[in-house]
Amino acid sequence: MTVSSAMAVPLRLIPIPAIERATRLVFSHVMARHPGLFDRLGDYAHKRYGFIPSDLPVGFLVEPGKGRISVHRKPDLPPTDAAVTGGFVLLLGLLEGRLDGDAVFFSRDLTVTGDMEAMLALRNALDDCNIDLPSDIGSLAGPFAPLVRRAASEIRSRVLPREAGQWN
Amino acid sequence: MTGATLPSLSLGPVLYLWDGPKWRDFYFRIADETPIAHVVIGETVCSKRLHFIEPHVGEVVERLERAGKSVSLASLALVTLEREAQVVRALVRDSTHPIEANDLSALGLLAGKPHSVGPLINVYNGATARLLASRGATSICLPPELPMASVRDIVRDTPGVSFEIFAFGRVPLAISARCAHARSKGLVKDNCQFICGDDPDGLVVETLDRQPFLALNGVQTVSHTCQTLIQELPELIKAGISRIRLSPQDCDMVAVARVFDDAIAGRSLPADAIARLLDAYTGAQFSNGFHYGQQGAAWIADHTLT
Amino acid sequence: MELICPAGTPAAFREAVDAGADAVYCGFRDETNARNFPGLNFSRDELKAAIAYARQHGAMTFVAINTFMRAGREKLWHEAVDDAVRLGADAVILADFGLMAYTAERYPEQRLHVSVQASASNADAVNFLVETFRAKRVVLPRILTIPDLARLAKQIRCEIEVFVFGGLCVMAEGRCSLSSYATGKSPNMNGVCSPASHVRYREDGCELVSELGDYTINRFPAGEAAGYPTLCKGRFNVADERGYAFEDPVSLDVMDHVDLLREAGVSALKIEGRQRGKAYVAEVVSVMRRALAANAADRPALISRLRLLSEGQRTTSGAYEKRWR
Numbered sequence: 001m002t003v004s005s006a007m008a009v010p011l012r013l014i015p016i017p018a019i020e021r022a023t024r025l026v027f028s029h030v031m032a033r034h035p036g037l038f039d040r041l042g043d044y045a046h047k048r049y050g051f052i053p054s055d056l057p058v059g060f061l062v063e064p065g066k067g068r069i070s071v072h073r074k075p076d077l078p079p080t081d082a083a084v085t086g087g088f089v090l091l092l093g094l095l096e097g098r099l100d101g102d103a104v105f106f107s108r109d110l111t112v113t114g115d116m117e118a119m120l121a122l123r124n125a126l127d128d129c130n131i132d133l134p135s136d137i138g139s140l141a142g143p144f145a146p147l148v149r150r151a152a153s154e155i156r157s158r159v160l161p162r163e164a165g166q167w168n
Numbered sequence: 169m170t171g172a173t174l175p176s177l178s179l180g181p182v183l184y185l186w187d188g189p190k191w192r193d194f195y196f197r198i199a200d201e202t203p204i205a206h207v208v209i210g211e212t213v214c215s216k217r218l219h220f221i222e223p224h225v226g227e228v229v230e231r232l233e234r235a236g237k238s239v240s241l242a243s244l245a246l247v248t249l250e251r252e253a254q255v256v257r258a259l260v261r262d263s264t265h266p267i268e269a270n271d272l273s274a275l276g277l278l279a280g281k282p283h284s285v286g287p288l289i290n291v292y293n294g295a296t297a298r299l300l301a302s303r304g305a306t307s308i309c310l311p312p313e314l315p316m317a318s319v320r321d322i323v324r325d326t327p328g329v330s331f332e333i334f335a336f337g338r339v340p341l342a343i344s345a346r347c348a349h350a351r352s353k354g355l356v357k358d359n360c361q362f363i364c365g366d367d368p369d370g371l372v373v374e375t376l377d378r379q380p381f382l383a384l385n386g387v388q389t390v391s392h393t394c395q396t397l398i399q400e401l402p403e404l405i406k407a408g409i410s411r412i413r414l415s416p417q418d419c420d421m422v423a424v425a426r427v428f429d430d431a432i433a434g435r436s437l438p439a440d441a442i443a444r445l446l447d448a449y450t451g452a453q454f455s456n457g458f459h460y461g462q463q464g465a466a467w468i469a470d471h472t473l474t
Numbered sequence: 475m476e477l478i479c480p481a482g483t484p485a486a487f488r489e490a491v492d493a494g495a496d497a498v499y500c501g502f503r504d505e506t507n508a509r510n511f512p513g514l515n516f517s518r519d520e521l522k523a524a525i526a527y528a529r530q531h532g533a534m535t536f537v538a539i540n541t542f543m544r545a546g547r548e549k550l551w552h553e554a555v556d557d558a559v560r561l562g563a564d565a566v567i568l569a570d571f572g573l574m575a576y577t578a579e580r581y582p583e584q585r586l587h588v589s590v591q592a593s594a595s596n597a598d599a600v601n602f603l604v605e606t607f608r609a610k611r612v613v614l615p616r617i618l619t620i621p622d623l624a625r626l627a628k629q630i631r632c633e634i635e636v637f638v639f640g641g642l643c644v645m646a647e648g649r650c651s652l653s654s655y656a657t658g659k660s661p662n663m664n665g666v667c668s669p670a671s672h673v674r675y676r677e678d679g680c681e682l683v684s685e686l687g688d689y690t691i692n693r694f695p696a697g698e699a700a701g702y703p704t705l706c707k708g709r710f711n712v713a714d715e716r717g718y719a720f721e722d723p724v725s726l727d728v729m730d731h732v733d734l735l736r737e738a739g740v741s742a743l744k745i746e747g748r749q750r751g752k753a754y755v756a757e758v759v760s761v762m763r764r765a766l767a768a769n770a771a772d773r774p775a776l777i778s779r780l781r782l783l784s785e786g787q788r789t790t791s792g793a794y795e796k797r798w799r
Contacts, residue, residue, distance in 0.1 A: 040483075040513050097485065100754040103783040106700050108682070116670040117512045124513030127751045128483035246646055247596045248618055250625060256598070272594050276602025290593075290648060290662060292542035295572025313651045313660055321545035341652050342645035342706070345617035345793045348720050352712040357799040373719055374711040375690040382652070384712065384719070389645070391655055457658065463687055464655035 019058065020071040027062070027069040030136050038064065040125035047118040050083030051091055064122075082114035082122075097127045174432055175405060177425060178206035178332060180287070180309075180415040181242040181268075183340060184385055185217050185365040192224040194416065199228075199235040202425040206411060207232050208268050210242035212286070213343070214386045215252045216360070229265070240266045243274040245288045246343050246387065268309075279303045287311055287334050287413070288343075292318065294325025301329045308332065309413055312339045312395060315461035316403065323408045330410035335397040336424060336445075337415025338370060338383060338390040339455075339464060349384040357387070369418035380453070381465075393455035393465050396445060398431050399438035400459055423448035475735070476742040477766065478536065478635060479759045482514040486752040487524045493759035497534035499567060500524065500748065501665075506554040507538045508569075508591055509748040510665030522561050534564035538748075540589035541665045542570045552576060559584050567613065568592070569648055574607040588612040590637070591648035591662070597629035604632045611635055613744065615647050616726065617793045620734050627739030634739060639758065639780070640746025642726040642792050644706035652705040656687045668704045675703075684708075692723075699723070699788070727789035729765055729777045754783055 045065040052059040059077040093099035104110040270286040284307040307330035347357035370383030430436040457466030479495035481487035501507025503515040537558035543551040569591035590613040611633040654660035657672040680696040684703040691708035701723025
């Protein structure tokens with residue numbers, strides 16, 4: 001379950017500040033639409049979370065308590081309290097709660113490191129949020145939005161049915 | 169310690185499979201040589217083992233009573249088969265001695281009769297202790313994982329019941345329908361060949377990094393460490409604990425009993441007591457973490473931590 | 475037979491109801507229930523909304539208050555029962571005798587179920603709880619064979635609920651201090667087994683190492699399916715043999731025996747997994763619902779889709795079959 005090269009290539013070409021601007025826009029929009037996330041996160045909102053797509057050259061640092069997300073080239077990613085590594089599409093699937101985090105951990109498609117309590121709190125908080133990226137960012141413009149929308153639609157149309165097929 | 173009555177020593181049932189003569193001789197020494205006041209005997213772990221001790225129960229009870237000890241009979245900890253249910257029913261029906269209940273079926277059957285409650289029954293609060301007392305429980309050995317704060321509250325909230333603390337021995341941590349001990353030797357429970365008898369003190373389970381961690385005792389899992397609440401005796405006495413339970417290990421239990429007797433009476437310092445326990449149980453690793461609400465495997469030397 | 479489904483969050487609760495649960499069980503966001511994990515479980519308001527949603531769709535709500543009351547903190551457990559009753563829980567699932575007594579006395583009309591954590595594994599034990607606390611149903615520990623269940627059903631005066639799918643406790647439930655021994659947090663007192671606060675994963679060469687507190691619980695070579703760092707499913711050395719001392723990282727699946735369970739007199743089938751995500755709940759509940767309606771011959775194909783969602787990606791019928799022992 002990896003990002004198609006058609007998506008990965010543009011991401012490599014776009015300068016980090018541009019990716020970061022777009023990501024922040026999406027992030028703040030999602031946070032505003034899902035305030036319940038904070039309630040469920042409780043004190044874990046103050047932890048620093050890393051999301052590291054294994055198939056992209058960048059990683060994301062999320063600090064929910066500060067309402068902040070930043071994008072870094074992988075070697076420059078600042079220290080985190082807890083981090084999750086896996087394919088970009090898979091990470092988006094987890095964000096939306098369309099994939100079961102435990103199942104992709106069991107299958108070794110996902111690795112988690114650091115403070116497991118914090119990671120579990122975030123997982124559970126996200127799971128209750130019903131984030132739906134296409135509709136959450138539907139109104140947004142910017143260079144990154146089409147990419148995320150495309151990734152999200154990849155989850156729907158290509159990746160998830162194929163995965164489901166493998167279960168049979 | 170002023171005003172508090174000193175607790176007496178009690179001996180829990182042998183948890184391991186010892187052959188009949190070894191089991192009998194162990195109790196003869198307990199009868200003849202120790203200051204232990206109460207002795208609980210009987211197989212609690214596995215119903216398949218019952219026949220090993222049955223031929224010797226009569227003479228052991230007689231010898232213990234002749235030495236002035238009070239004797240109770242322990243019921244099975246895990247009852248799933250009809251045969252096991254019958255064993256418990258027969259024990260409750262026929263016993264001329266008080267029974268220590270170790271599962272809910274015994275608790276149910278003993279309603280209205282004076283009995284004691286073993287450490288494997290979940291008594292975590294005063295409400296539960298009082299309920300059991302109202303049904304006939306006269307003494308309760310609290311679960312080994314209970315922290316001191318809970319012990320204090322339960323004893324305070326439950327007048328009229330003698331409370332007992334699991335103060336020495338590998339801690340019974342879990343019990344299963346499956347026999348890990350038999351499996352570890354390539355056998356299954358139904359044809360186990362009583363292989364657990366090869367390990368009279370339990371079979372050590374190490375982590376993959378060779379760190380000793382647990383021990384197998386048939387269907388039961390016990391701790392690798394030996395829980396030792398001896399520096400904690402003053403606060404246990406102050407809290408009103410009536411009995412200090414020693415759980416038999418394959419070591420010099422007569423010496424262990426004397427060490428605890430001296431410590432209760434204030435005749436020895438904790439450091440000396442621990443050194444003597446190590447002589448009696450060579451190679452043992454002691455723990456007391458549960459008492460402090462910490463990991464059970466921990467050893468906390470500074471008892472001012474509470 | 476009723477299908478009893480897990481929910482750790484309101485979103486999972488709705489998924490379970492939509493997928494055809496007869497009842498959904500859940501707990502409050504504190505130590506009063508045995509899945510006290512960070513970010514999981516329900517506030518009072520969330521439970522109220524969940525119960526209303528279930529009612530609209532003809533489903534029941536069971537509230538698990540199935541840890542043991544901490545001495546001196548009984549109020550937390552009492553309030554959990556008070557609120558569950560007040561909000562209209564169809565049943566409360568309890569393990570502690572003291573709390574059962576409180577509930578039976580205060581709320582004689584409230585339906586009381588005996589949690590698996592109470593460890594009632596035989597007829598005398600169950601009848602004790604039925605007579606003393608008027609329990610209407612018992613959730614049996616995962617240590618009985620199907621013939622054991624059938625025999626038990628004839629000797630007791632309440633309904634039987636059994637686990638059929640999900641996590642597998644190898645030890646008798648409610649009587650296990652393994653996790654407490656390694657971490658200081660107790661399943662019985664704190665509602666956590668292998669608490670996340672003490673779990674670490676690290677890579678060692680190409681192995682994934684899982685640790686709980688100071689102990690290595692497993693090393694997974696590259697490509698091998700992983701599991702939770704639960705002690706009873708860890709890999710250890712016993713007498714110089716390296717392996718799974720208690721049980722492999724597998725989960726429970728007894729759907730092949732569902733007709734036997736019905737004949738044995740079982741009233742309700744329970745799915746484990748309040749800690750799992752809503753995607754899992756939706757998938758498992760809908761497949762189970764279809765499997766229950768299907769012919770026995772068609773069930774294995776339906777259920778096999780769930781295997782890859784399971785711990786270790788393998789399943790076992792556990793103690794329900796005698797050879798497991």
